[in-house]
Amino acid sequence: MMKISVRPLVEYVYRSGSIDNRFRTSSTLTDGTKAHQKIQKTYNEADQKEVFLKTEIECKQMTFVVEGRCDGLLALENELMIDEIKSTRGDLDEITADTYPVHWAQAKFYAYMYAREHEMNKMAVQLTYVQVDSDEKKSFQQQCSFDELDQFVQSVLEVFEPYARLLKNHREKRDQSIAVLKFPFENYREGQRKFAGAVYKTIADEAGLFANAPTGTGKTISTIFPTVKAIGEGLVQRFFYLTAKTITRKAAEETLGFMKGKGLHLSSVTITAKDKICFKEKTICQKDYCEFADGYYDRVNDGILDVLENETLMDRRTIEAYAMKHKLCPFEFSLDLAYTADAVIGDYNYIFDPRVSLKRFAEEQKKQTVLLIDEAHNLVDRARGMFSAELYKSVFLQVKRVFKGRNEGVVAKAKAVNDYLLKVKKACGVQESMVLDEFPEEFVEELRGFIEAAEKELVLQKDGDEQELLLEAYFTAQAFVRIVDLFDERFVTYVEYVKSEVRVKLFCLDPSHLLRKMGKGYRSKIYFSATLSPLSYFKDMLGADAEGDYTFSIPSPFASENAEVFIQPLSTRYRDREHSVNAIVKTFWDLLEKRPGNYLFFFPSYAYMRLVHEQFVEESDQDRGAEVAVDVLLQDGEMSEVEREEFLAEFREENEKSLAAFAVMGGIFSEGIDLKGDRLNGVVVVGVGLPQLSFERNIIKDYFNAEAKNGYDYAYVYPGMNKVLQAGGRLIRTEQDRGTIVLVDDRFLTPKYQKLLPAEWCDYRII
Numbered sequence: 001m002m003k004i005s006v007r008p009l010v011e012y013v014y015r016s017g018s019i020d021n022r023f024r025t026s027s028t029l030t031d032g033t034k035a036h037q038k039i040q041k042t043y044n045e046a047d048q049k050e051v052f053l054k055t056e057i058e059c060k061q062m063t064f065v066v067e068g069r070c071d072g073l074l075a076l077e078n079e080l081m082i083d084e085i086k087s088t089r090g091d092l093d094e095i096t097a098d099t100y101p102v103h104w105a106q107a108k109f110y111a112y113m114y115a116r117e118h119e120m121n122k123m124a125v126q127l128t129y130v131q132v133d134s135d136e137k138k139s140f141q142q143q144c145s146f147d148e149l150d151q152f153v154q155s156v157l158e159v160f161e162p163y164a165r166l167l168k169n170h171r172e173k174r175d176q177s178i179a180v181l182k183f184p185f186e187n188y189r190e191g192q193r194k195f196a197g198a199v200y201k202t203i204a205d206e207a208g209l210f211a212n213a214p215t216g217t218g219k220t221i222s223t224i225f226p227t228v229k230a231i232g233e234g235l236v237q238r239f240f241y242l243t244a245k246t247i248t249r250k251a252a253e254e255t256l257g258f259m260k261g262k263g264l265h266l267s268s269v270t271i272t273a274k275d276k277i278c279f280k281e282k283t284i285c286q287k288d289y290c291e292f293a294d295g296y297y298d299r300v301n302d303g304i305l306d307v308l309e310n311e312t313l314m315d316r317r318t319i320e321a322y323a324m325k326h327k328l329c330p331f332e333f334s335l336d337l338a339y340t341a342d343a344v345i346g347d348y349n350y351i352f353d354p355r356v357s358l359k360r361f362a363e364e365q366k367k368q369t370v371l372l373i374d375e376a377h378n379l380v381d382r383a384r385g386m387f388s389a390e391l392y393k394s395v396f397l398q399v400k401r402v403f404k405g406r407n408e409g410v411v412a413k414a415k416a417v418n419d420y421l422l423k424v425k426k427a428c429g430v431q432e433s434m435v436l437d438e439f440p441e442e443f444v445e446e447l448r449g450f451i452e453a454a455e456k457e458l459v460l461q462k463d464g465d466e467q468e469l470l471l472e473a474y475f476t477a478q479a480f481v482r483i484v485d486l487f488d489e490r491f492v493t494y495v496e497y498v499k500s501e502v503r504v505k506l507f508c509l510d511p512s513h514l515l516r517k518m519g520k521g522y523r524s525k526i527y528f529s530a531t532l533s534p535l536s537y538f539k540d541m542l543g544a545d546a547e548g549d550y551t552f553s554i555p556s557p558f559a560s561e562n563a564e565v566f567i568q569p570l571s572t573r574y575r576d577r578e579h580s581v582n583a584i585v586k587t588f589w590d591l592l593e594k595r596p597g598n599y600l601f602f603f604p605s606y607a608y609m610r611l612v613h614e615q616f617v618e619e620s621d622q623d624r625g626a627e628v629a630v631d632v633l634l635q636d637g638e639m640s641e642v643e644r645e646e647f648l649a650e651f652r653e654e655n656e657k658s659l660a661a662f663a664v665m666g667g668i669f670s671e672g673i674d675l676k677g678d679r680l681n682g683v684v685v686v687g688v689g690l691p692q693l694s695f696e697r698n699i700i701k702d703y704f705n706a707e708a709k710n711g712y713d714y715a716y717v718y719p720g721m722n723k724v725l726q727a728g729g730r731l732i733r734t735e736q737d738r739g740t741i742v743l744v745d746d747r748f749l750t751p752k753y754q755k756l757l758p759a760e761w762c763d764y765r766i767i
């Protein structure tokens with residue numbers, strides 16, 4: 001037996017053609033709930049709307065329980081008619097009865113389901129297309145006998161059956177494997193059983209969880225294992241493992257691979273960013289340029305069947321191999337597979353970013369899906385970025401110049417946008433940035449005007465650089481206007497200028513509400529991190545449900561003696577940085593002298609890091625170098641993947657000399673780096689990690705002050721301390737690890753910061 005909704009069923013069977021991300025409006029079918037409702041309001045009293053239909057159909061010895069909700073059931077004089085409403089932003093003249101066979105298929109399925117349940121021998125079927133801007137509509141009708149509908153439904157199911165059977169067999173095998181699956185390690189580590197139990201209970205209770213689970217808790221297995229068990233027990237069907245970084249996605253893949261070795265049969269797909277996984281030099285997703293886009297939808301079902309028959313762990317390499325074999329775009333292929341897999345591993349944005357989130361998950365599927373959100377401390381600022389939009393004046397000025405004599409409509413609208421930005425620049429006066437008092441209604445209207453004029457030009461599909469420029473301006477304006485729909489009192493609009501460039505930004509200050517909205521409908525959301533601290537702050541910023549969500553916090557499973565902690569009470573405030581250099585360099589040398597080994601020295605900025613590094617190297621060339629053998633590494637702002645690997649490879653257990661590696665807090669070496677055993681013997685964290693004072697941070701501060709919260713803590717202190725905890729957290733990765741942590745800043749001794757130190761660092765000595 002297989003339960004399936006009508007829409008995904010017909011979409012699977014009817015997909016064909018090529019990927020085409022060129023500009024087009026005419027075929028852009030939108031959801032248009034409002035347009036649907038407008039049409040439904042015109043129905044007669046005897047007509048019904050949103051009619052739920054469900055029926056069981058046999059095909060090739062398989063039973064399909066098909067369900068769906070048709071938009072309308074119209075009571076005509078002599079017959080009943082199924083009405084399927086579709087809305088579009090395009091021109092209705094371009095839509096004929098044959099344009100979208102998939103729409104007929106959907107409507108006919110509903111007609112069959114109704115006719116069968118009510119023993120009707122015929123039904124009428126109608127497709128109603130509505131233009132959302134003009135409210136114009138256009139309809140097509142067909143009359144169908146029950147036999148015709150029956151034959152039609154059988155023919156569709158015959159195409160679907162191999163895929164359905166594959167999924168059914170897979171799920172049976174999956175559930176059997178989960179039933180006998182034991183925790184894949186010999187013992188639970190301290191805290192691990194409790195954490196795994198909390199995750200399971202959260203899923204069973206359909207709640208959310210905010211978990212501060214320190215390094216050593218084994219957070220990947222502690223979240224995945226109970227979720228897999230919940231799948232086996234039928235509580236849920238799938239989970240998303242969402243992260244901010246590739247390295248954490250690898251950890252999730254490895255955990256699933258390890259569980260596979262212990263007998264687990266579960267399909268997982270890793271989504272890699274489009275520009276990384278693309279087979280071509282440029283991501284121009286059109287059939288004329290890319291052979292993997294050309295005919296993609298004609299071949300994708302074969303590719304899916306092939307990979308599902310042969311693989312369970314579909315990581316980047318597996319996806320690339322099958323995509324190449326079937327001549328498929330690897331990125332689109334991974335997205336299509338994501339809709340069928342039991343586990344999806346990917347970036348936060350596939351769920352939370354309104355611009356790229358996976359849209360095909362029906363509410364019913366969301367209810368059976370768990371979101372595991374790793375390194376959730378990163379999501380606050382990532383979400384601010386996802387829900388904000390900005391644009392630059394120069395793009396529109398260039399469009400105005402380039403289109404002169406080519407398209408006066410585009411010129412006039414680009415000029416209007418440019419003029420508005422000039423006007424606000426003047427209003428800024430001597431300040432270089434300014435928060436607007438009111439939402440820029442007039443500006444958004446100008447942008448909408450520009451979008452309309454640009455569409456008329458772009459629809460002509462001309463080639464050339466000027467079209468590329470217009471497309472860029474068009475997409476920027478579109479992205480901006482889309483964020484306008486989310487804009488509320490949790491946003492501000494600000495303008496900033498440097499010389500003749502003007503930037504305007506819709507800036508999301510508090511992402512909690514939108515994170516809640518994007519995550520709505522999923523059965524459970526588990527937010528976890530080794531540094532989700534203070535928990536109250538993260539619950540607030542990540543949109544916890546005050547009533548229903550759980551929290552979980554456990555101390556580090558490692559003995560506090562593993563790390564010897566020192567605080568050096570020195571001012572590292574901006575104004576004191578130069579004066580602090582000698583004392584910091586002395587601390588480094590003393591450490592290397594008394595406790596030789598591999599060290600990471602973290603700084604709040606590149607400038608400060610270079611200042612100290614310079615002095616350190618100078619001393620190593622002079623007297624100090626003769627006494628202490630040390631190799632020195634310096635992080636660079638633009639390190640490639642290879643350079644990063646080389647940097648980390650220098651941390652060897654058997655190094656003959658000590659190692660002094662200079663890095664920045666919040667950078668690539670301060671999170672997600674696992675230097676176990678003697679690969680790392682000590683960490684020095686200089687400063688309390690405060691983000692640089694900035695216009696944006698100050699807006700955040702003012703906003704939360706006005707909300708009766710501590711704005712300075714929300715904008716500066718908590719994000720800063722998070723970086724300190726992450727950097728310091730590089731040291732003790734296993735029970736066997738030992739080492740030294742030095743925190744350099746007098747603020748660490750003040751009550752505010754003392755409260756934010758983890759328990760295992762509180763037994764410190766003062767230098």
Ligand code: SF4
Nearest residue numbers: 278284285290293329
């Ligand atoms: S392979 Fe690259 S260019 Fe081709 S469709 Fe995929 S992302 Fe686009």
